Amino acid sequence: xxxxxxxxxxxxxxxxxADAEQAPVTTGAQSVVRALENAGAEYIFGxxxxxxxxxxxxxxxxxxxxxxxxxxxxxxxxxxxxxxxxGKPGVCFATSGPGATNLVTGIADANMDSDPMIxxxxxxxxEFVGNDAFQETDTVGITQPVTKESYFASDSDTVGxxxxxxxxxADAGRQGPTLVDxxxxxxxxxxxxxxxxATTPDTYEVQEEADDEDVQEAAEALAAADRPVILSGGGVxxxxxxxxxxxxxxxxxxxxxxxxxxxxxxxxxxxxxxxxAGMHGTGYANMAISNTDCLLAIxxxxxxxLTGGVDSFAPDAEVIHVDIDPAEISKNIxxxxxxxxxxREVLRxxxxxxxxxxxxxxxxxxxxxxxxxxxxxYDTPDDEPLKPQYVVETFSDVTPDDTIVCTGVGQHQxxxxxxxxxxxPRTWVSSHGxxxxxxxxxxxxxxxxxxxDQEVVCFDGDGSFLMTVQxxxxxxxxxxxxxxxxxNNEAVGMVRQWQDGFxxxxxxxxxxxxxxxxxxxxxxxxxxxxxxEAQENVEETIQAAREYDGPSVIDAxxxxxxxxxxxxxxxxxxxxxxxxxxxxxxx
Amino acid sequence: MTGGMPGPSPHDRxxxxxxxxxxxxxxxxxxxxxxxxRQAVLSALVKHKPGVLSEVSALFSRRQFNIExxxxxxxxxxxxxxxxxxxEEPEPGIDQAKKQLRKLVPVIEVTELDPTALRRELALIxxxxxxxxxxxxxxxxxxxxxxxxxxESVTVxxxxxxxKIDAAVEAFKxxxxxxxxxxxxxALERGPRTLNKHD
Ligand SMILES: Cc1ncc(C[n+]2csc(CCOP(=O)(O)OP(=O)(O)O)c2C)c(N)n1
Numbered sequence: 001x002x003x004x005x006x007x008x009x010x011x012x013x014x015x016x017x018a019d020a021e022q023a024p025v026t027t028g029a030q031s032v033v034r035a036l037e038n039a040g041a042e043y044i045f046g047x048x049x050x051x052x053x054x055x056x057x058x059x060x061x062x063x064x065x066x067x068x069x070x071x072x073x074x075x076x077x078x079x080x081x082x083x084x085x086x087g088k089p090g091v092c093f094a095t096s097g098p099g100a101t102n103l104v105t106g107i108a109d110a111n112m113d114s115d116p117m118i119x120x121x122x123x124x125x126x127e128f129v130g131n132d133a134f135q136e137t138d139t140v141g142i143t144q145p146v147t148k149e150s151y152f153a154s155d156s157d158t159v160g161x162x163x164x165x166x167x168x169x170a171d172a173g174r175q176g177p178t179l180v181d182x183x184x185x186x187x188x189x190x191x192x193x194x195x196x197x198a199t200t201p202d203t204y205e206v207q208e209e210a211d212d213e214d215v216q217e218a219a220e221a222l223a224a225a226d227r228p229v230i231l232s233g234g235g236v237x238x239x240x241x242x243x244x245x246x247x248x249x250x251x252x253x254x255x256x257x258x259x260x261x262x263x264x265x266x267x268x269x270x271x272x273x274x275x276x277a278g279m280h281g282t283g284y285a286n287m288a289i290s291n292t293d294c295l296l297a298i299x300x301x302x303x304x305x306l307t308g309g310v311d312s313f314a315p316d317a318e319v320i321h322v323d324i325d326p327a328e329i330s331k332n333i334x335x336x337x338x339x340x341x342x343x344r345e346v347l348r349x350x351x352x353x354x355x356x357x358x359x360x361x362x363x364x365x366x367x368x369x370x371x372x373x374x375x376x377x378y379d380t381p382d383d384e385p386l387k388p389q390y391v392v393e394t395f396s397d398v399t400p401d402d403t404i405v406c407t408g409v410g411q412h413q414x415x416x417x418x419x420x421x422x423x424x425p426r427t428w429v430s431s432h433g434x435x436x437x438x439x440x441x442x443x444x445x446x447x448x449x450x451x452x453d454q455e456v457v458c459f460d461g462d463g464s465f466l467m468t469v470q471x472x473x474x475x476x477x478x479x480x481x482x483x484x485x486x487x488n489n490e491a492v493g494m495v496r497q498w499q500d501g502f503x504x505x506x507x508x509x510x511x512x513x514x515x516x517x518x519x520x521x522x523x524x525x526x527x528x529x530x531x532x533e534a535q536e537n538v539e540e541t542i543q544a545a546r547e548y549d550g551p552s553v554i555d556a557x558x559x560x561x562x563x564x565x566x567x568x569x570x571x572x573x574x575x576x577x578x579x580x581x582x583x584x585x586x587x
Numbered sequence: 588m589t590g591g592m593p594g595p596s597p598h599d600r601x602x603x604x605x606x607x608x609x610x611x612x613x614x615x616x617x618x619x620x621x622x623x624x625r626q627a628v629l630s631a632l633v634k635h636k637p638g639v640l641s642e643v644s645a646l647f648s649r650r651q652f653n654i655e656x657x658x659x660x661x662x663x664x665x666x667x668x669x670x671x672x673x674x675e676e677p678e679p680g681i682d683q684a685k686k687q688l689r690k691l692v693p694v695i696e697v698t699e700l701d702p703t704a705l706r707r708e709l710a711l712i713x714x715x716x717x718x719x720x721x722x723x724x725x726x727x728x729x730x731x732x733x734x735x736x737x738x739e740s741v742t743v744x745x746x747x748x749x750x751k752i753d754a755a756v757e758a759f760k761x762x763x764x765x766x767x768x769x770x771x772x773x774a775l776e777r778g779p780r781t782l783n784k785h786d
Binding site: 140141144145148149152169201203204283287290291302310311312313315316317318325326327329330331332333334336373374375376377378379563565566575576577578579580581582583586587 | 590591592593594595596597598600601602603604605606607608609610611612613634637638641642645646649679682683686687689690691692693694695
């Protein structure tokens with residue numbers, strides 16, 4: 001499955017790798033690889049190149065699995081998805097210059113979504129740095145604003161420790177991406193220094209538990225609420241706090257809304273679940289957010305796609321904000337009760353501190369009423385042309401609960417989040433904060449390698465799929481059993497939806513009638529291709545794709561007129577979502 | 588365009604009573620006001636390593652903090668440097684700036700200094716050399732001194748508060764100011780308190 005040392009006889013393979021582990025470090029590059037091994041890295045996603053070659057050479061003798069990607073952007077997305085699914089930093093490699101700049105999108109993406117990831121980039125030899133040498137870019141300068149920290153390695157003796165520190169930092173506290181830039185002379189340079197145990201920098205402090213008194217006050221405010229709601233963000237998943245959340249919500253009978261990155265942190269089939277809120281969230285979640293009087297927000301950064309206009313966000317609510325990153329407190333929404341700490345720890349503290357359950361029977365009933373008033377359905381007058389929602393729903397119905405869903409960015413991403421039923425954490429892999437088209441194809445590769453025993457499906461748009469379609473070659477080479485479903489509307493549909501809604505239907509550069517036949521493209525890559533046009537064929541096509549042992553692509557030609565609802569217009573009021581086109585005019 | 592979803596239309600729905608202001612603060616009797624900007628003097632101890640200045644300044648520009656001056660220099664410890672950062676922001680922004688600064692890996696400590704903290708700026712002002720005595724007289728008024736003189740120019744050094752230096756520069760305009768360089772503020776807490784013991 002992976003490429004490194006040439007195949008050895010089975011009985012000697014183990015011996016060889018044991019030797020490799022014991023062989024002393026002799027170069028900076030070996031120290032880099034040793035640091036990754038020590039830190040528990042498993043997979044590396046990367047592309048070769050001049051400045052990173054010494055590190056690849058050191059990989060030759062290592063047991064680390066290297067997956068050669070077709071484009072560095074894919075390497076960073078695959079590493080990101082690996083990090084989301086496994087919970088441990090995903091690793092990506094690129095050479096200097098264009099290799100490094102190609103990684104940047106994935107790094108920025110990981111940064112926005114707090115996904116654990118470490119990027120190692122080759123750099124021109126130290127003596128050329130600053131001289132505009134061949135394939136030189138200021139990688140540290142370019143990436144600094146989109147990483148937790150970018151390191152420039154300047155010594156062969158310490159480069160391994162730099163990598164160890166970067167790895168530890170990516171995983172610590174609020175997770176996120178780190179980068180180490182590796183000048184070629186540093187990785188080629190001789191050293192006999194073994195990297196030490198990976199630790200975070202001494203200036204990096206993480207507070208795990210919130211102040212007990214603060215917790216007590218917050219618990220009392222929550223217990224006294226008439227209309228309490230829990231808002232569970234991606235941080236709940238990152239902190240492995242999903243079961244703590246479930247216990248807390250069930251014990252105190254508080255309705256739970258997730259953010260979009262928080263999908264899977266609370267089971268959507270639970271009666272307390274209102275699913276997710278925000279621009280395209282459910283009507284009932286948005287009604288509850290708008291009318292709650294006490295919001296327990298955990299591990300969310302109050303992104304504007306969630307809040308809409310801040311002036312109308314949960315306007316009646318006292319806010320209890322739990323976050324491991326103090327800088328998130330009152331950044332966008334003022335927190336009446338800030339609780340800084342790890343989500344799982346603080347939930348446990350809150351659980352113990354609650355004086356009683358809030359008296360909220362009426363409120364829970366109200367939430368159920370909203371569920372029946374604003375059902376998540378779609379219009380199927382005659383079932384043709386094919387409805388994207390139907391494809392997603394049908395797929396959701398036939399797969400196991402732990403199936404992992406990856407997506408690109410656009411309408412298909414919204415349908416995949418709305419019409420799939422998520423019940424487990426780490427099964428929703430999508431690009432939220434950066435909204436990166438092209439995320440899906442490589443993300444599914446990273447997800448599948450992180451969880452080889454789980455089914456992986458990727459819903460993509462035709463526009464998004466085209467952006468990273470070359471990644472199919474990797475899925476084929478690695479024989480990854482992934483089902484790609486292109487919800488094909490021959491358009492960058494989300495843009496077209498906005499043009500129709502807000503630009504008088506002037507569809508500038510949003511229609512793609514020239515896209516290839518994705519089923520045939522898939523076959524050209526060596527994957528299995530299916531073309532899907534009619535509702536009656538949906539289930540059999542899905543089953544055929546699932547049964548195929550390897551990557552398959554379903555080119556699903558959907559109703560090009562279908563739009564995503566509900567919708568809160570950008571900066572709008574969450575309680576005033578549009579359920580259909582006409583509502584947009586009312587708002 | 589196809590259908591949509593069922594449910595009451597936007598204006599037939601239950602509406603909340605409250606509002607928040609643009610800073611995300613609930614508008615209630617206690618916190619009605621939108622915060623006005625004020626000046627804050629932040630003092631940061633940072634690791635003395637390449638790139639740290641750009642990391643800090645990039646943070647301020649990316650987050651759109653309105654920075655007035657930023658000075659940096661070594662401390663008695665060769666491994667640390669100290670920055671004095673003057674920003675003008677509404678309260679929530681100042682709080683954010685501090686927290687975001689603390690998040691940067693090379694930053695060891697951050698504190699906001701008291702409004703009464705010692706604050707000094709240095710300016711070198713080069714003026715025409717025709718009336719050296721008059722220049723000296725004005726310099727003395729601002730506790731400054733001439734530090735270089737030639738037949739064509741006199742350069743005066745002034746230290747003090749920003750207001751004092753603003754006033755001095757204004758006063759020297761009568762002598763044909765040729766060049767001015769100012770450092771921006773460096774600041775330290777009065778009394779025995781130090782940043783190291785502060786937090
Ligand atoms: C890299 C990138 N470029 C542009 C955009 C702007 N954008 C957001 S959604 C969208 C449409 C996506 O089209 P497609 O992938 O076909 O999905 P659909 O909306 O049709 O389901 C575009 C262009 C983006 N999010 N990312």
